[in-house]
Amino acid sequence: MPWIDACATEDIDAEDLIRFDHGGATYAIYHGVDSKFYATAGKCTHEDVHLSGGLVMDYVVECPKHNGQFDYRTGEAKRLPACVNLKTFPVKVEGDRVWIEV
Template structure:
């Protein structure tokens, strides 16, 4: 069952960047790809529970600010040690200049 949540405006995130979005007890990272698409993942690194919002976005990778592990934010795939557990990803849609993520 879908549960679409209004997370932010498309203008809130520069290309090749991300923002933090908190909803209830959960935290997320929302990304704006170089191609203009939007993606959402769990907001904390799977290695040491550090929030990814302070990390560096390079192309389609997010680099954790603590130990420089990397994930492909489109798929959540762990790409560089020390991370070895993938990030959870969430479906995203854009409507009326707003980014929605599906928490269902």
């Protein structure tokens, strides 16, 4: 699987996320409260809404449409109506760049 340069570390505030589009797919890149970076599929599994407009609290992202929640570290669906887990992707930081393995 190729590693893709997604963004600069400074592009994402702590406890926030950004949208990253690549190769026809949308990803969400998170800057966790633990100062680590994480990546998931960029759309909610419930109704295909971009998670980049959602709220991040601790290790949870909340979908902006129906308030389904996911643990962005594992992709686990945490609150209905979301019941299908998000796909997660490996992340590495090299210098000031965040890379995801897709």
